[in-house]
Amino acid sequence: MTLSSAAETAGAVPALETRDLTVRFGGHVAVNGVGCRFTRGTLTAIVGPNGAGKTTYFNLISGQLRATAGSVLLDGHDLSSHGAAGRTRRGIGRAFQLTNLFPNLTVRENIRLAVQARRGRGFDIFSMAAHGRHLIQRADAILEQVRLGVRADDVVATLPHGDQRKLEVAILIALEPRIFMFDEPTAGMSVDEVPVILDLIHGIKSDPANTVLLVEHKMDVVHSLADRIIVLHNGYLVADGDPKEVVASPIVQEAYLGMGASTHV
Numbered sequence: 001m002t003l004s005s006a007a008e009t010a011g012a013v014p015a016l017e018t019r020d021l022t023v024r025f026g027g028h029v030a031v032n033g034v035g036c037r038f039t040r041g042t043l044t045a046i047v048g049p050n051g052a053g054k055t056t057y058f059n060l061i062s063g064q065l066r067a068t069a070g071s072v073l074l075d076g077h078d079l080s081s082h083g084a085a086g087r088t089r090r091g092i093g094r095a096f097q098l099t100n101l102f103p104n105l106t107v108r109e110n111i112r113l114a115v116q117a118r119r120g121r122g123f124d125i126f127s128m129a130a131h132g133r134h135l136i137q138r139a140d141a142i143l144e145q146v147r148l149g150v151r152a153d154d155v156v157a158t159l160p161h162g163d164q165r166k167l168e169v170a171i172l173i174a175l176e177p178r179i180f181m182f183d184e185p186t187a188g189m190s191v192d193e194v195p196v197i198l199d200l201i202h203g204i205k206s207d208p209a210n211t212v213l214l215v216e217h218k219m220d221v222v223h224s225l226a227d228r229i230i231v232l233h234n235g236y237l238v239a240d241g242d243p244k245e246v247v248a249s250p251i252v253q254e255a256y257l258g259m260g261a262s263t264h265v
Protein backbone atom coordinates (compact mmCIF):
# COMPACT_ATOMS: atom_id res chain seq x y z
CA MET A 1 0.00 0.00 0.00
CA THR A 2 1.35 3.45 -0.84
CA LEU A 3 1.56 6.21 1.75
CA SER A 4 -1.18 8.13 -0.02
CA SER A 5 -3.55 5.20 -0.13
CA ALA A 6 -2.86 4.50 3.58
CA ALA A 7 -3.99 8.04 4.37
CA GLU A 8 -7.04 7.65 2.17
CA THR A 9 -8.00 4.45 3.94
CA ALA A 10 -7.71 6.23 7.27
CA GLY A 11 -10.05 8.92 5.92
CA ALA A 12 -7.57 11.68 6.79
CA VAL A 13 -7.71 14.92 4.85
CA PRO A 14 -4.35 15.12 3.10
CA ALA A 15 -2.18 18.19 3.61
CA LEU A 16 -2.20 18.74 -0.12
CA GLU A 17 -4.12 17.18 -2.94
CA THR A 18 -4.37 17.66 -6.67
CA ARG A 19 -7.51 16.47 -8.41
CA ASP A 20 -7.54 15.86 -12.12
CA LEU A 21 -5.04 18.70 -12.50
CA THR A 22 -4.56 19.66 -16.13
CA VAL A 23 -2.95 22.42 -18.14
CA ARG A 24 -2.86 22.88 -21.88
CA PHE A 25 -0.48 25.04 -23.85
CA GLY A 26 -2.24 25.32 -27.19
CA GLY A 27 -2.62 21.74 -28.37
CA HIS A 28 -0.07 20.38 -25.89
CA VAL A 29 -1.29 18.98 -22.56
CA ALA A 30 1.73 19.46 -20.26
CA VAL A 31 -0.01 18.09 -17.13
CA ASN A 32 -2.84 15.70 -17.81
CA GLY A 33 -5.42 14.82 -15.16
CA VAL A 34 -2.94 14.38 -12.32
CA GLY A 35 -4.62 13.29 -9.09
CA CYS A 36 -2.38 12.86 -6.06
CA ARG A 37 -2.60 13.16 -2.27
CA PHE A 38 0.36 14.30 -0.18
CA THR A 39 0.48 13.31 3.47
CA ARG A 40 1.92 15.34 6.36
CA GLY A 41 5.32 14.24 7.62
CA THR A 42 6.33 12.72 4.28
CA LEU A 43 8.60 13.68 1.45
CA THR A 44 7.43 12.82 -2.04
CA ALA A 45 9.89 12.95 -4.90
CA ILE A 46 8.49 13.82 -8.31
CA VAL A 47 10.60 12.34 -11.05
CA GLY A 48 10.35 11.83 -14.78
CA PRO A 49 12.23 12.46 -18.00
CA ASN A 50 12.91 15.94 -19.35
CA GLY A 51 9.69 17.60 -20.43
CA ALA A 52 7.53 15.19 -18.39
CA GLY A 53 5.65 18.06 -16.73
CA LYS A 54 7.30 18.16 -13.28
CA THR A 55 8.00 21.89 -13.14
CA THR A 56 4.63 22.64 -14.72
CA TYR A 57 2.95 20.52 -12.01
CA PHE A 58 4.83 22.56 -9.40
CA ASN A 59 3.75 25.79 -11.09
CA LEU A 60 0.12 24.66 -10.95
CA ILE A 61 0.37 23.82 -7.25
CA SER A 62 2.14 27.03 -6.25
CA GLY A 63 -0.16 29.16 -8.39
CA GLN A 64 2.42 30.43 -10.87
CA LEU A 65 0.22 28.85 -13.53
CA ARG A 66 -3.55 28.61 -13.73
CA ALA A 67 -4.95 25.16 -14.40
CA THR A 68 -7.05 24.51 -17.48
CA ALA A 69 -9.00 21.98 -15.43
CA GLY A 70 -8.88 20.30 -12.03
CA SER A 71 -8.01 21.66 -8.61
CA VAL A 72 -5.41 21.99 -5.87
CA LEU A 73 -6.59 21.53 -2.27
CA LEU A 74 -4.71 22.58 0.84
CA ASP A 75 -6.04 20.83 3.95
CA GLY A 76 -9.16 20.10 1.93
CA HIS A 77 -9.70 23.73 0.84
CA ASP A 78 -9.79 24.48 -2.86
CA LEU A 79 -7.11 27.00 -3.83
CA SER A 80 -8.40 27.61 -7.36
CA SER A 81 -9.39 31.21 -6.65
CA HIS A 82 -5.99 32.07 -5.15
CA GLY A 83 -2.91 33.15 -7.09
CA ALA A 84 0.69 32.56 -6.11
CA ALA A 85 0.81 35.21 -3.35
CA GLY A 86 -2.41 33.98 -1.75
CA ARG A 87 -1.17 30.40 -1.78
CA THR A 88 2.12 31.46 -0.17
CA ARG A 89 0.17 33.20 2.61
CA ARG A 90 -1.88 30.04 3.12
CA GLY A 91 1.20 27.91 3.60
CA ILE A 92 2.47 26.74 0.24
CA GLY A 93 6.18 27.54 0.19
CA ARG A 94 8.41 27.09 -2.79
CA ALA A 95 12.16 27.55 -2.99
CA PHE A 96 12.83 29.55 -6.11
CA GLN A 97 16.10 29.31 -7.87
CA LEU A 98 17.65 32.63 -6.87
CA THR A 99 14.66 34.68 -7.95
CA ASN A 100 13.36 35.64 -4.53
CA LEU A 101 16.67 36.95 -3.19
CA PHE A 102 17.59 40.63 -2.88
CA PRO A 103 21.06 40.56 -4.44
CA ASN A 104 22.21 43.94 -3.11
CA LEU A 105 21.31 43.20 0.50
CA THR A 106 23.27 41.05 2.92
CA VAL A 107 22.45 37.48 3.81
CA ARG A 108 21.18 38.57 7.25
CA GLU A 109 19.03 41.33 5.75
CA ASN A 110 17.45 38.88 3.30
CA ILE A 111 16.51 36.48 6.07
CA ARG A 112 15.24 39.26 8.33
CA LEU A 113 12.99 40.52 5.55
CA ALA A 114 11.54 37.05 5.09
CA VAL A 115 10.97 36.67 8.86
CA GLN A 116 9.40 40.13 8.94
CA ALA A 117 7.14 39.24 6.00
CA ARG A 118 5.91 36.16 7.86
CA ARG A 119 5.76 37.36 11.44
CA GLY A 120 5.87 41.12 11.26
CA ARG A 121 2.21 41.83 10.65
CA GLY A 122 -0.25 42.98 13.22
CA PHE A 123 1.99 44.07 16.09
CA ASP A 124 1.15 47.20 18.04
CA ILE A 125 3.43 50.09 18.97
CA PHE A 126 3.83 48.94 22.61
CA SER A 127 5.10 45.51 21.72
CA MET A 128 7.24 46.68 18.82
CA ALA A 129 10.61 46.66 20.58
CA ALA A 130 10.17 43.19 22.02
CA HIS A 131 8.71 41.96 18.79
CA GLY A 132 11.64 43.40 16.79
CA ARG A 133 14.10 41.59 19.07
CA HIS A 134 12.16 38.40 18.56
CA LEU A 135 12.31 38.76 14.78
CA ILE A 136 16.07 39.34 14.89
CA GLN A 137 16.58 36.28 17.09
CA ARG A 138 14.48 34.18 14.76
CA ALA A 139 16.49 35.38 11.73
CA ASP A 140 19.79 34.67 13.50
CA ALA A 141 18.62 31.16 14.44
CA ILE A 142 17.78 30.43 10.79
CA LEU A 143 21.18 31.82 9.72
CA GLU A 144 22.87 29.26 11.97
CA GLN A 145 20.49 26.48 10.95
CA VAL A 146 21.49 26.85 7.29
CA ARG A 147 25.12 27.31 8.27
CA LEU A 148 25.43 30.79 6.81
CA GLY A 149 26.48 32.51 10.04
CA VAL A 150 29.95 33.26 8.68
CA ARG A 151 28.37 34.86 5.62
CA ALA A 152 25.82 36.94 7.54
CA ASP A 153 27.21 40.31 6.46
CA ASP A 154 28.12 39.36 2.89
CA VAL A 155 26.14 40.95 0.08
CA VAL A 156 24.12 38.21 -1.61
CA ALA A 157 25.38 39.02 -5.12
CA THR A 158 28.93 38.15 -3.98
CA LEU A 159 28.01 34.71 -2.58
CA PRO A 160 29.09 31.48 -4.25
CA HIS A 161 26.23 29.62 -5.91
CA GLY A 162 25.99 26.97 -3.17
CA ASP A 163 25.55 29.60 -0.46
CA GLN A 164 22.84 31.31 -2.49
CA ARG A 165 20.98 27.99 -2.66
CA LYS A 166 21.30 27.66 1.14
CA LEU A 167 19.91 31.16 1.47
CA GLU A 168 16.87 30.15 -0.60
CA VAL A 169 16.23 27.35 1.88
CA ALA A 170 16.70 29.84 4.74
CA ILE A 171 14.08 32.13 3.24
CA LEU A 172 11.68 29.26 2.77
CA ILE A 173 12.15 28.23 6.42
CA ALA A 174 11.57 31.86 7.48
CA LEU A 175 8.23 31.90 5.68
CA GLU A 176 7.08 28.93 7.81
CA PRO A 177 5.06 27.13 5.16
CA ARG A 178 3.25 23.85 5.74
CA ILE A 179 4.05 22.63 2.24
CA PHE A 180 7.71 22.85 1.21
CA MET A 181 8.41 22.59 -2.51
CA PHE A 182 11.95 22.12 -3.79
CA ASP A 183 12.81 22.07 -7.50
CA GLU A 184 16.25 20.52 -7.95
CA PRO A 185 17.64 22.07 -4.75
CA THR A 186 21.18 20.80 -5.30
CA ALA A 187 21.46 21.85 -8.96
CA GLY A 188 24.78 23.52 -9.65
CA MET A 189 26.18 22.74 -6.20
CA SER A 190 29.60 21.28 -5.64
CA VAL A 191 29.77 17.75 -4.21
CA ASP A 192 30.86 18.96 -0.76
CA GLU A 193 27.94 21.44 -0.52
CA VAL A 194 25.20 18.91 -1.30
CA PRO A 195 25.09 17.22 2.15
CA VAL A 196 24.24 20.52 3.87
CA ILE A 197 21.15 20.96 1.69
CA LEU A 198 20.16 17.31 2.13
CA ASP A 199 20.50 17.67 5.92
CA LEU A 200 18.31 20.76 5.86
CA ILE A 201 15.60 19.09 3.80
CA HIS A 202 15.81 16.02 6.01
CA GLY A 203 15.32 18.24 9.06
CA ILE A 204 12.29 19.90 7.45
CA LYS A 205 10.64 16.57 6.59
CA SER A 206 11.30 15.26 10.11
CA ASP A 207 8.72 17.69 11.45
CA PRO A 208 5.42 15.75 11.23
CA ALA A 209 3.57 18.97 10.48
CA ASN A 210 5.51 19.50 7.26
CA THR A 211 4.80 18.08 3.83
CA VAL A 212 7.67 18.12 1.36
CA LEU A 213 7.58 17.84 -2.44
CA LEU A 214 10.84 17.48 -4.29
CA VAL A 215 11.47 17.58 -8.02
CA GLU A 216 14.80 15.91 -8.56
CA HIS A 217 16.73 14.23 -11.36
CA LYS A 218 19.51 12.82 -9.19
CA MET A 219 18.32 9.43 -7.99
CA ASP A 220 20.89 9.27 -5.15
CA VAL A 221 19.31 12.44 -3.74
CA VAL A 222 15.84 10.97 -4.24
CA HIS A 223 16.76 7.72 -2.50
CA SER A 224 18.35 9.51 0.44
CA LEU A 225 15.25 11.64 1.11
CA ALA A 226 12.06 10.26 -0.40
CA ASP A 227 9.37 8.26 1.41
CA ARG A 228 7.52 7.96 -1.85
CA ILE A 229 8.10 8.60 -5.53
CA ILE A 230 5.60 9.68 -8.12
CA VAL A 231 6.57 9.52 -11.76
CA LEU A 232 5.31 11.86 -14.45
CA HIS A 233 5.65 11.01 -18.10
CA ASN A 234 4.21 13.06 -20.97
CA GLY A 235 2.09 14.92 -18.41
CA TYR A 236 0.56 11.76 -16.92
CA LEU A 237 1.16 10.32 -13.48
CA VAL A 238 2.40 6.86 -14.43
CA ALA A 239 3.67 5.44 -11.13
CA ASP A 240 3.28 6.15 -7.42
CA GLY A 241 4.61 4.33 -4.39
CA ASP A 242 7.60 3.05 -2.48
CA PRO A 243 10.86 4.39 -3.99
CA LYS A 244 12.54 1.05 -4.61
CA GLU A 245 9.42 -0.55 -6.09
CA VAL A 246 8.65 2.42 -8.30
CA VAL A 247 12.17 2.64 -9.69
CA ALA A 248 12.17 -1.09 -10.43
CA SER A 249 8.76 -1.04 -12.11
CA PRO A 250 8.64 -1.76 -15.85
CA ILE A 251 6.65 1.39 -16.61
CA VAL A 252 9.32 3.59 -15.05
CA GLN A 253 12.15 1.75 -16.72
CA GLU A 254 10.29 2.16 -20.00
CA ALA A 255 9.60 5.87 -19.37
CA TYR A 256 13.27 6.60 -18.73
CA LEU A 257 14.80 4.11 -21.12
CA GLY A 258 12.40 5.26 -23.79
CA MET A 259 13.78 8.77 -23.38
CA GLY A 260 17.38 7.51 -23.37
CA ALA A 261 17.85 8.64 -19.78
CA SER A 262 18.60 5.32 -18.11
CA THR A 263 21.48 6.80 -16.13
CA HIS A 264 19.02 8.78 -14.00
CA VAL A 265 17.49 5.57 -12.68
Ligand SMILES: Nc1ncnc2c1ncn2[C@@H]1O[C@H](COP(=O)(O)OP(=O)(O)OP(=O)(O)O)[C@@H](O)[C@H]1O
Binding pocket: 025, 028, 030, 048, 049, 050, 051, 052, 053, 054, 055, 056, 057
Ligand atom coordinates in the same frame (compact mmCIF):
# COMPACT_ATOMS: atom_id res chain seq x y z
N1 LIG B 1 4.63 28.18 -20.71
C1 LIG B 1 4.69 27.14 -21.54
N2 LIG B 1 4.24 27.24 -22.81
C2 LIG B 1 4.28 26.20 -23.66
N3 LIG B 1 4.77 24.98 -23.34
C3 LIG B 1 5.25 24.83 -22.09
C4 LIG B 1 5.25 25.89 -21.13
N4 LIG B 1 5.79 25.43 -19.98
C5 LIG B 1 6.12 24.15 -20.20
N5 LIG B 1 5.80 23.79 -21.46
C6 LIG B 1 5.97 22.47 -22.05
O1 LIG B 1 5.38 21.53 -21.17
C7 LIG B 1 6.15 20.33 -21.11
C8 LIG B 1 6.54 20.05 -19.69
O2 LIG B 1 7.55 20.96 -19.29
P1 LIG B 1 8.16 20.96 -17.82
O3 LIG B 1 9.15 22.08 -17.77
O4 LIG B 1 7.08 20.97 -16.82
O5 LIG B 1 8.91 19.56 -17.79
P2 LIG B 1 9.88 19.00 -16.67
O6 LIG B 1 9.43 17.60 -16.37
O7 LIG B 1 10.00 19.93 -15.52
O8 LIG B 1 11.24 18.95 -17.49
P3 LIG B 1 12.76 19.17 -17.00
O9 LIG B 1 13.14 17.96 -16.19
O10 LIG B 1 13.53 19.22 -18.31
O11 LIG B 1 12.83 20.45 -16.24
C9 LIG B 1 7.33 20.54 -22.05
O12 LIG B 1 7.00 19.97 -23.30
C10 LIG B 1 7.44 22.05 -22.14
O13 LIG B 1 8.02 22.42 -23.37
